[in-house]
Amino acid sequence: MQELSTTRNNHLIDPSLHVWGWEIPVYLFIGGLVAGIMIISGYFVLKGQYKKNVFSCFHLPHISLALLSLGMLALFLDLEHKRYVWRLYTTFQVTSPMSWGAWILVLVYPALFLNTLIRIPEPFRNRIKLFDRLSERINQHPFAIKNIGVMNMLLGTLLGMYTGVLLSSFGARPLWNSAMLWMLFLVSGLSSAAAFVHLIARDTFERELLAKADNGFLTLELFVFGGFISGLLTSTRVHQEAAMTILTGSYAPGFWVFVIGLGILIPLLIQLLAVNHKVRHSPVAPIMVIAGGLLLRIILVAAGQDTHWTLASFPGN
Amino acid sequence: MARFGMVIDTAKCVGCMDCVVACKTENNVPEGFNRDWITTEVHGTFPTVQMEIRSERCNQCATPPCVYSCPTGASHVHDVGGIVLVTKEECIGCKACIASCPYDARFIHPEGYADKCTFCIHRVEAGMDPACVAVCPTHCMHFGDLDDPNSPVSKLLASRKHHSLMPEAGTQPSIFYLT
Numbered sequence: 001m002q003e004l005s006t007t008r009n010n011h012l013i014d015p016s017l018h019v020w021g022w023e024i025p026v027y028l029f030i031g032g033l034v035a036g037i038m039i040i041s042g043y044f045v046l047k048g049q050y051k052k053n054v055f056s057c058f059h060l061p062h063i064s065l066a067l068l069s070l071g072m073l074a075l076f077l078d079l080e081h082k083r084y085v086w087r088l089y090t091t092f093q094v095t096s097p098m099s100w101g102a103w104i105l106v107l108v109y110p111a112l113f114l115n116t117l118i119r120i121p122e123p124f125r126n127r128i129k130l131f132d133r134l135s136e137r138i139n140q141h142p143f144a145i146k147n148i149g150v151m152n153m154l155l156g157t158l159l160g161m162y163t164g165v166l167l168s169s170f171g172a173r174p175l176w177n178s179a180m181l182w183m184l185f186l187v188s189g190l191s192s193a194a195a196f197v198h199l200i201a202r203d204t205f206e207r208e209l210l211a212k213a214d215n216g217f218l219t220l221e222l223f224v225f226g227g228f229i230s231g232l233l234t235s236t237r238v239h240q241e242a243a244m245t246i247l248t249g250s251y252a253p254g255f256w257v258f259v260i261g262l263g264i265l266i267p268l269l270i271q272l273l274a275v276n277h278k279v280r281h282s283p284v285a286p287i288m289v290i291a292g293g294l295l296l297r298i299i300l301v302a303a304g305q306d307t308h309w310t311l312a313s314f315p316g317n
Numbered sequence: 318m319a320r321f322g323m324v325i326d327t328a329k330c331v332g333c334m335d336c337v338v339a340c341k342t343e344n345n346v347p348e349g350f351n352r353d354w355i356t357t358e359v360h361g362t363f364p365t366v367q368m369e370i371r372s373e374r375c376n377q378c379a380t381p382p383c384v385y386s387c388p389t390g391a392s393h394v395h396d397v398g399g400i401v402l403v404t405k406e407e408c409i410g411c412k413a414c415i416a417s418c419p420y421d422a423r424f425i426h427p428e429g430y431a432d433k434c435t436f437c438i439h440r441v442e443a444g445m446d447p448a449c450v451a452v453c454p455t456h457c458m459h460f461g462d463l464d465d466p467n468s469p470v471s472k473l474l475a476s477r478k479h480h481s482l483m484p485e486a487g488t489q490p491s492i493f494y495l496t
Contacts, residue, residue, distance in 0.1 A: 001360065006373075007334065008354035010424040012412075017421060019412040080410025081429035087389040087407050098388035098413050171382060172419035172486065238485075309419045309483045 004310070017173075017305040023078035025297040029192070030071030031101075031163045032185050032293065036193025037064045038108070038156025040210075041115060045149030049206075050118050056201045061115035061152075063200075068108065097166045104158050111155045114138070114148045160186035167304060174242035174311065175304040180228040185297075187224050191217035192293035195267075195286035207281055211271045214289065218268045225260070241311035242304075251303040259299060263292015320379065321398030321436055322463040322491035323450070324470045324479070325372055329457035332357060332370040336449035336458065340374075343437060343448035347427050352434040353449055369496070372449065372458065374434040375422040376482060376490030377401050383414035383423065383431075392431065398462070399491070400438055405430040419486040436460070463491060 012019045037060050044050065044057035052058070079085055089106070093099040117135045126132060138144050164182030171177050194214035201207040232243035246255040267285035274281045332355045340346060340353045353374035361367045381401050384392045391407035392414050394400070403414075408430035415423045415431060426432040437447035441460075445451065450458040461470035473479075474493055481490045 001362065001366075003359045004356065006354055006356045007337065008351050008356075008373075008421075010350050010421075013415070013421050013424050017416070019415050019425070078411070080412065080425045081405075081408050082410070084389075084406065084409050087391070087409055091390050093388055093390055095385040096388045096413070098386065098411060102388060169386065170413075170417045172417050305416070308421070309486050 017308070018302075020078065020301055020305060022298070023074045025294070025301045026074040027071045027078070028163045028166070028185065028297045028301070029294045030067055030074065032160055032189025032297075033192045033196065033290075034064045034068045034071065034108075034189075035156045035158075035160030035163070035186065036189040036191070037067075037196065038112065038115075038152045038159065039190060040193050040197055040213075042149045042152030042154075042156060045115065045118065045152065046146055050145070052203070055203055055206055056197050058119050059121070059200065060197065061112050061118075062121050065109070065112050065116065068105070068112065072105070097162065097169045101159075101162045101166060104155070104162055108155050108159055111148070111151050115152050118145055118148060157186070160189045163189065167300070170304075172309065173304045173307055174236075174238045174309070175232070175245060175300070175307040177239070178228055178231050180224060180231055184221070184224045184228050187217055187221045188293050188296055191221055192290050195289035195293075198281075199283055199286040199290075208275060211275050211281065211285075214286070215268060215271050215275065218264050218271075218289065221264060238307075238309055238311050242307040245303045245306055246299065249303075251299050251306075254295065254299050255303075258295045259292055262288055263295060264289075267292070318396075318464070319398045319462040320464045320491060321400055321441065321460065322377065322470055322493065323436075323447075324459045324461075324473045324493050324495060326457040326459075326473075326477075326495040327369045327371060328495065329455045330370045330372060331455060333454060335452050335454055336372045339448040339452040340434070340437075343440070344435070346432075350424050350426070350432070352432070369494070371494055372453075373420070373422075373482070374449075374492070375401065375418075376420055376488065376492045377434075377436060379489035379491060380487065382417040382419070382488060386413040386417040388413065395438065397438065397442060398436070400436050400441075401433075402435055402438065403431050403433065405432075419483050419488065420490075 008014055041057045041060035049055045049057050088102040117138055120131060120135050161182045164185030167176040168178055168181040191214055194210045194217055198207055198210040198214055201210060229243055232239045245251055267288040270285040273279045334355055337353055346352050353372060356371045356373050358369045377400055384394055384401060389407045389409055391404045393402060395402045410425060410429045423431050423433040440447060446460045450460045459470050459473060461468040463470060465471060477495045479493045479495050481493050
């Protein structure tokens with residue numbers, strides 16, 4: 001037998017770590033969604049689709065600005081020492097992914113804003129002269145527009161990667177300690193973003209295109225999941241036990257039913273039928289994909305906190 | 318540069334929790350929280366069952382993941398003895414340091430900043446032992462410079478079998494347990 005008992009009973013630490021509640025998964029989800037939207041909208045800008053008012057890429061940048069601000073609000077709500085939040089921007093800590101993320105966000109906002117200026121949304125046109133002038137100036141230089149598109153794609157990729165790297169850098173939590181996590185979060189962000197554009201798109205061509213893209217992202221996500229899980233299962237006992245928390249443990253029902261089943265497989269099937277014109281496009285599949293993306297982060301954040309180095313000696317605890 | 322560490326003789330520790338009370342009193346640790354605690358590990362098969370009682374706290378790692386993950390530099394390695402400290406006016410309470418600690422040695426102080434054992438740096442700088450070491454009734458706890466081969470802690474480590482906690486985590490803890 002092997003038993004470990006402790007007199008420690010610190011709030012949020014014992015009996016198992018639960019320092020991060022709903023705020024961090026929501027922040028990671030919105031970060032991933034915005035990252036995906038930036039990549040998609042950057043691609044559309046690069047392809048010149050911004051000229052068509054009916055295209056949703058016309059709306060994506062300002063929707064992203066609002067979404068990102070919501071994500072930042074969730075992050076802010078999670079902070080325990082809120083009045084010192086400005087300390088994030090008095091330093092750059094090269095070893096801290098959170099510091100990288102804070103500075104990436106400083107670049108993301110202006111990139112999204114520039115993207116918005118390519119076509120200022122109708123209700124905001126002719127209101128602020130400076131913005132109208134900037135928009136005119138940008139539109140006189142097609143090369144600048146292409147650069148804004150590329151910048152959005154690059155920063156979107158960085159943002160999407162960051163949401164995964166943030167967790168995978170925590171070596172103390174074996175479930176997160178995988179080099180595949182950034183890829184999983186990036187692909188999941190792309191898939192949620194494609195589903196989001198699919199949901200709001202009015203143009204048939206755009207809706208078809210995004211549904212097809214989403215099918216690709218969802219399929220890729222399944223492969224990345226395979227890599228993530230097999231990486232853990234072929235690693236040390238600690239990592240194997242960590243993988244078991246989502247495969248067969250207390251998080252397994254949520255993982256298999258909501259993340260894999262209702263979040264990936266079923267919507268993939270519906271969208272495959274839709275793009276092959278067997279069923280009509282409906283909001284059901286994209287909503288399932290978006291909800292699955294959120295649940296993926298909720299489950300991984302919660303399960304990851306439950307995993308620790310003592311799992312090898314005390315499996316199942 | 319000195320590297321402060323602790324050597325704790327598990328053959329002498331009786332788990333009386335004097336160290337826990339001394340720490341709470343010395344450092345005004347808020348109610349419901351602990352910077353140090355007692356862990357009892359029992360292993361083996363009857364009749365060869367073994368029990369180890371340990372006084373545990375932040376391991377003051379030489380490779381501290383809490384410091385590396387801190388986005389503001391609030392968690393840092395102090396010049397004095399390589400002790401890992403938190404500057405509360407720089408801490409934003411993001412809890413990254415807590416998630417990165419394999420020993421779960423940190424907690425969020427009710428005022429919002431990350432808190433943990435400081436090896437009683439205010440006492441150490443005044444030439445005294447940390448409070449937990451000073452009050453131990455069985456003298457099972459020893460504090461000193463691990464980099465000085467002539468220090469009592471180095472001599473104990475050289476002469477006795479010992480282990481640290483979760484060496485596989487690769488954080489190079491500065492607390493050792495004599496067995």
